[in-house]
Each structure stands twice: as structure tokens, then as C-alpha cells.
Amino acid sequence: xxxxxxxxxxxxxxxxxxxxxxxxxxxxxxxxxxxxxxxxxxxxxxxxxxxxxxxxxxxxxxxxxxxxxxxxxxxxxxxxxxxxxxxxxxxxxxxxxxxxxxxxxxxxxxxxxxxxxx
Amino acid sequence: xxxxxxxxxxxxxxxxxxxxxxxxxxxxxxxxxxxxxxxxxxxxxxxxxxxxxxxxxxxxxxxxxxxxxxxxxxxxxxxxxxxxxxxxxxxxxxxxxxxxxxxxxxxxxxxxxxxxxxxxxxxxxxxxxxxxxxxxxxxxxxxxxxxxxxxxxxxxxxxxxxxxxxxxxxxxxxxxxxxxxxxxxxxxxxxxxxxxxxx
Numbered sequence: 001x002x003x004x005x006x007x008x009x010x011x012x013x014x015x016x017x018x019x020x021x022x023x024x025x026x027x028x029x030x031x032x033x034x035x036x037x038x039x040x041x042x043x044x045x046x047x048x049x050x051x052x053x054x055x056x057x058x059x060x061x062x063x064x065x066x067x068x069x070x071x072x073x074x075x076x077x078x079x080x081x082x083x084x085x086x087x088x089x090x091x092x093x094x095x096x097x098x099x100x101x102x103x104x105x106x107x108x109x110x111x112x113x114x115x116x117x118x
Numbered sequence: 119x120x121x122x123x124x125x126x127x128x129x130x131x132x133x134x135x136x137x138x139x140x141x142x143x144x145x146x147x148x149x150x151x152x153x154x155x156x157x158x159x160x161x162x163x164x165x166x167x168x169x170x171x172x173x174x175x176x177x178x179x180x181x182x183x184x185x186x187x188x189x190x191x192x193x194x195x196x197x198x199x200x201x202x203x204x205x206x207x208x209x210x211x212x213x214x215x216x217x218x219x220x221x222x223x224x225x226x227x228x229x230x231x232x233x234x235x236x237x238x239x240x241x242x243x244x245x246x247x248x249x250x251x252x253x254x255x256x257x258x259x260x261x262x263x264x265x266x267x268x269x270x271x272x273x274x275x276x277x278x279x280x281x282x283x284x285x286x287x288x289x290x291x292x293x294x295x296x297x298x299x300x301x302x303x304x305x306x307x308x309x310x311x312x313x314x315x316x317x
Binding site: 036039040043044045046047048049050051052053054055056 | 121122125126128129130132187188189190191192193194195196199307308
């Protein structure tokens with residue numbers, strides 16, 4: 001799509017320095033633990049805390065911190081349901097989270113392509 | 119398998135990898151086939167054996183479901199994801215064959231149509247996993263070996279002892295694939311890679 005100056009977005013991205021493109025990456029997503037959590041949640045409707053703990057290999061404390069961070073950024077929703085003597089924590093990715101993750105991978109592919117092209 | 123691929127696989131196929139919960143079914147297939155010809159017992163004894171086995175099977179299913187949920191968690195996948203493989207051209211073609219075999223069996227109740235129907239059902243179940251590109255190569259190959267052994271041996275075994283050995287073979291393949299899948303689930307979830315180090 002061309003902007004008012006007649007320069008396409010792709011062409012504008014091409015002309016930007018590589019480090020500038022890196023700086024534009026979403027910092028909330030650009031962190032291995034949070035990226036792993038979002039990768040799990042984008043492949044399902046919902047997952048519980050235990051599954052995420054097993055799949056990502058994170059400790060309970062670390063996972064709680066990362067989930068709170070993602071919830072604060074409005075990328076996921078956290079639902080706590082009391083059941084018998086414990087609480088079931090169910091996590092879902094929000095449409096904005098899905099959009100941001102897709103955008104992140106697109107940016108990464110673009111950066112990788114430009115870096116390998118020299 | 120790279121980390122994103124592993125996470126995608128284990129999340130999408132979390133439930134598929136838990137067929138070990140149905141282990142009493144292939145065990146029953148093997149036991150019935152091994153016990154042929156079935157000994158003459160009183161009706162009450164036969165029903166008691168069936169009821170005890172059914173209770174044990176239901177008990178095992180409930181216990182294993184709760185165990186997996188407690189240790190490995192739970193995942194809900196979308197309806198679209200559940201139906202994804204149903205759109206594959208090969209699965210669509212087999213579904214038509216499966217429906218035709220069922221219709222022919224209803225119109226002309228011959229054993230051969232029932233065999234075709236059963237064959238299509240097994241083929242559909244196995245090919246859904248083999249053709250699914252989101253599965254790792256090891257799982258597709260394992261299920262492919264199961265398919266080749268079963269369909270390669272079936273015509274020979276079926277002729278000479280009326281299906282008893284085939285029952286053992288089918289049960290053993292079912293049990294082996296269920297065990298393989300559960301081991302794969304454990305291995306995929308037990309992985310501790312870069313996420314832990316940098317998390």
C-alpha cells in the first residue's frame with residue numbers, strides 16, 4: 001500500500017536500518033518465555049496453568065510473573081475457577097495477542113531475510 | 119524438533135496422544151482372540167467376567183484421565199482444529215467409501231461388506247494421523263508401520279483361522295501405538311530447552 005508520499009510500506013521497511021527494525025519488535029513478545037506461552041495459546045482455545053508449566057518448562061513462580069505481564073499487555077486473559085479444594089487457572093490468547101504474535105513473526109522473517117541478504 | 123514446532127505439536131495433539139486411556143479395549147481384543155475357542159461356562163459366569171472387565175476398563179479410563187489432567191494439565195482445541203483433517207482429499211475419498219460400504223451392508227447384509235466397512239474405519243483412523251503434517255516424522259512413520267503390518271498381514275491371517283490371530287495383531291498394534299504416543303507426549307512435555315535457561 002502506498003502512503004501520501006507515494007512510498008510503499010514494504011519499500012519504507014527496506015530502507016530502514018536493520019537495528020531500527022529490531023528496535024520496533026514488540027518487547028513483551030520478544031522474550032523466550034513469553035513467546036513460548038503465546039505459541040502454546042495461539043494453537044488452542046484455552047490451556048490450563050499445569051499444561052503451560054509442563055510445555056514451557058518454566059517454574060510456577062516464573063510462569064505466574066510472565067502470565068501477569070502478558071495479561072497487563074492485554075495479550076491474554078486469565079480466568080480463575082474454584083474447584084473442590086483448588087483453583088483452576090485457564091489461559092486464553094486475546095485477538096490482539098494473536099495479531100501481535102503474527103506481526104512479530106512477520107517482522108522476524110523480514111529481519112532475517114534482510115540480514116541474510118546482507 | 120524445534121521449540122515452536124514442539125509446542126505447536128504438543129498443544130494441538132495433546133488429546134490425541136492420550137489414547138492409552140483406552141488400553142483395556144485392545145487388551146480385550148488380544149485376550150478374546152487368545153482364548154479362542156472360548157471355554158463353555160455358565161451364562162452367569164460369562165456375564166460376571168464381562169461386568170468385572172467393563173468395570174475395570176471404566177475405572178482405568180477415569181483414573182488415567184484424572185492422572186493425566188493432574189500431571190500434564192488440560193487443553194481445549196477449537197472445533198475447526200478438530201475437523202481440520204476431515205477436509206483432506208484422501209480422508210474425503212475414504213469417507214465416501216466408508217459410507218458406501220455401510221450402505222451396501224444395510225442393503226445386502228454380507229460379511230464381506232462388513233469387512234470393508236471395518237477396513238475403511240481402521241484406514242480412516244490411521245491415515246488421519248499419518249497424513250497430518252503437524253505430526254513429527256517419528257509419529258507418522260510409527261503409525262505408517264502399523265498400517266503396513268496390519269493391512270499387509272490381514273488378508274493372509276484372515277483366511278486360515280477366521281480372524282483370531284488378526285484380533286491379536288490388531289490389538290497389539292493398537293496398544294503399541296497408544297504406548298508410543300504416550301511416550302511421545304511425556305518426551306515432548308518433559309523437554310527443558312532454551313526457554314528454561316533464558317526464562
